[in-house]
Amino acid sequence: MPPIRDVMPAFELFQPASVGDALGVLDRHGADAWVMAGGMDTFDWLKDRIKRPKVVVDLGMVEELRGIKDAAGGLEIGAMTTLTTVAHNPLVKERFPLLAEAALIVASPQIRNQGTVGGNVSQDARCWYYRAGWPCYRAGGNICYADTPTAINREHAIFNADRCVAVNPSDTAPALIALDAEFVIKRGSAERVVPAREFFVGPGIDITRLTVLQPGDLLTAIRIPATWAGKAHYFEKVRDRQVWDFALVNIAASLNMSGTTISDARMVVNGVAAEPYRLDAVEAAIKGKPRDKATADLAADLAVQGAVPLQHNAYKIPLVKALVKRAIRGEAEWATS
Amino acid sequence: MSPDGMTGAPGLQPGHSRRNFIKGVIAAGATVSASSYLFRTTIMGQNDGMAGAVERLITLDVNGQQRRVDVLKNETLAMTLRYKLGLTGTKLGCDRSECGACTVLVDDVPRYACSVLTHSVRGKKVQSIEGLAAPDGTLHPVQQAVVDGQGFQCAFCMPGFVMATVGYLKTNPSPTRAELAHGISGNLCRCADYNKILDCMMVAADKSRGA
Numbered sequence: 180m181p182p183i184r185d186v187m188p189a190f191e192l193f194q195p196a197s198v199g200d201a202l203g204v205l206d207r208h209g210a211d212a213w214v215m216a217g218g219m220d221t222f223d224w225l226k227d228r229i230k231r232p233k234v235v236v237d238l239g240m241v242e243e244l245r246g247i248k249d250a251a252g253g254l255e256i257g258a259m260t261t262l263t264t265v266a267h268n269p270l271v272k273e274r275f276p277l278l279a280e281a282a283l284i285v286a287s288p289q290i291r292n293q294g295t296v297g298g299n300v301s302q303d304a305r306c307w308y309y310r311a312g313w314p315c316y317r318a319g320g321n322i323c324y325a326d327t328p329t330a331i332n333r334e335h336a337i338f339n340a341d342r343c344v345a346v347n348p349s350d351t352a353p354a355l356i357a358l359d360a361e362f363v364i365k366r367g368s369a370e371r372v373v374p375a376r377e378f379f380v381g382p383g384i385d386i387t388r389l390t391v392l393q394p395g396d397l398l399t400a401i402r403i404p405a406t407w408a409g410k411a412h413y414f415e416k417v418r419d420r421q422v423w424d425f426a427l428v429n430i431a432a433s434l435n436m437s438g439t440t441i442s443d444a445r446m447v448v449n450g451v452a453a454e455p456y457r458l459d460a461v462e463a464a465i466k467g468k469p470r471d472k473a474t475a476d477l478a479a480d481l482a483v484q485g486a487v488p489l490q491h492n493a494y495k496i497p498l499v500k501a502l503v504k505r506a507i508r509g510e511a512e513w514a515t516s
Numbered sequence: 517m518s519p520d521g522m523t524g525a526p527g528l529q530p531g532h533s534r535r536n537f538i539k540g541v542i543a544a545g546a547t548v549s550a551s552s553y554l555f556r557t558t559i560m561g562q563n564d565g566m567a568g569a570v571e572r573l574i575t576l577d578v579n580g581q582q583r584r585v586d587v588l589k590n591e592t593l594a595m596t597l598r599y600k601l602g603l604t605g606t607k608l609g610c611d612r613s614e615c616g617a618c619t620v621l622v623d624d625v626p627r628y629a630c631s632v633l634t635h636s637v638r639g640k641k642v643q644s645i646e647g648l649a650a651p652d653g654t655l656h657p658v659q660q661a662v663v664d665g666q667g668f669q670c671a672f673c674m675p676g677f678v679m680a681t682v683g684y685l686k687t688n689p690s691p692t693r694a695e696l697a698h699g700i701s702g703n704l705c706r707c708a709d710y711n712k713i714l715d716c717m718m719v720a721a722d723k724s725r726g727a
Contacts, residue, residue, distance in 0.1 A: 186588060186590055186591055186592070186595060187590040187592075188590065189588070189589065189590050190589060190590055191589065192570050192589035192590070192633070192635060193566065193568040193569060193570070194568050194570055194635060194636070195567055195568030196567070196568065197567075200567035200568050201568070203566070203567060204566060204567070204568055207566070218631060218632070218633065219613060219631065222592075222612075222613070222630075222631045223612060223613075225590070226611065226612070235589075236568070237633060237635070237636055239636045240568075240636075263625075286613075286702075287613075287616070287701060287702030288626060288680070288684070288698075288699060288700070288701060288702040289613070289616065289619060289626050289627055289628045289680070289702040290613055290628070290702065292625045292626060292627055293627055293628070293631070293632070421701070422701040422702065423614060423702075
């Protein structure tokens with residue numbers, strides 16, 4: 180779609196200065212309100228006239244949503260903390276380098292300077308049929324344009340597709356799941372804490388959104404427990420070009436080593452399903468095994484069981500296998516990042 | 517459409533120079549601002565008095581000057597700088613956070629002005645390419661390095677690259693070439709002059725340190 184050069188369609192703008200005020204505005208405007216964090220996902224939707232919210236609630240003035248603080252050996256990260264801050268924060272780098280590495284290779288420097296960790300996990304799907312405004316399942320229609328014989332679906336799902344074949348594009352989401360993070364969501368005067376894995380939903384649960392966030396909900400913080408602080412980790416993102424691009428596939432792994440064997444593990448890949456895809460079978464199978472070739476081969480085969488490729492994305496199956504092997508063996512082949 | 521987005525702009529007649537047209541737009545902007553000020557109560561009446569509601573008439577800190585300007589709620593910083601304040605050194609390439617031509621500094625941090633709501637920079641310091649040189653006209657070391665090294669071919673992307681470099685050098689004054697390449701990787705050059713640009717910007721880093 181060629182860029183539209185004039186200003187975005189008009190909306191009412193609110194810039195609350197506190198979480199309380201933000202929740203008040205959201206409560207009052209319900210489904211008409213659009214929550215904007217850094218705006219890096221928002222502006223495309225608005226400029227392309229695909230989504231036209233009546234009310235935009237810009238969280239940029241809510242200072243209490245920014246910052247990283249110690250929480251019993253773990254960390255609590257405000258949802259509006261920028262990706263640049265997360266990537267360079269000494270506490271994050273010391274305890275959870277997995278998250279720092281994931282945040283550092285999102286998009287471009289300017290986008291990381293403005294984009295937030297809350298926005299990165301809450302961003303919408305990148306399927307271009309959906310983003311171009313086609314009336315697909317995810318947009319409330321009853322067809323998928325990406326899963327047809329002539330569709331371009333090189334970037335789409337290989338796991339758990341259900342009518343919609345879009346994938347979750349986030350880099351920090353798999354890292355946070357691999358760290359057993361919890362997401363704090365406020366609504367009115369209520370607060371609930373959702374495990375990272377349950378924050379994301381597939382089309383079987385709700386085909387029109389990628390997360391549990393409903394109108395009126397506000398993601399305020401991400402809590403990472405001390406569990407995986409200082410443990411072995413692996414993160415890698417494969418993309419077509421080394422700046423701006425979303426992952427074709429990324430992988431985040433936390434490994435707790437007992438001597439030379441793996442005593443516990445978390446392994447999550449993204450870019451392959453509508454929600455970050457946790458490799459439960461791999462995690463179970465590699466317990467008590469060393470980080471060697473035999474374990475890696477076993478894990479790679481387990482990881483892709485049940486994969487169903489589309490016309491143009493079968494390459495993701497060997498790609499997932501390769502990344503799982505590298506995560507287990509710890510052979511980083513870093514691209515410039 | 518022309519790179520600066522002027523083609524097809526209303527009121528642009530053959531024979532009128534681009535500069536005069538821009539002056540006209542600035543004058544019109546000033547008129548709009550003035551009338552908004554006169555009818556301030558009406559403007560306020562548009563808000564429903566809720567916490568977080570915004571005023572259209574705001575004061576921005578741009579290049580060290582306080583600029584009073586009437587800003588739409590859906591207006592981006594790039595639009596305000598170019599078409600309300602006449603600071604056309606900030607270029608609009610993609611308008612989608614994908615090229616970096618509109619890079620400016622907000623509180624010393626490089627940001628894509630096409631993807632910043634002007635209302636969100638209230639109370640912050642905005643610096644565009646026009647604000648880099650000293651008041652006596654002495655160029656910023658990064659600008660001087662670009663002039664000396666002639667690192668750009670068409671130079672449409674140049675203001676964005678310069679601002680991204682100035683911002684990055686504030687966080688890492690002595691980068692390696694690879695670090696600098698990563699630091700300013702959020703800017704594209706369609707002439708693909710990247711090596712020459714990096715040559716210039718490495719010299720710029722030296723000049724900025726006073727080396």
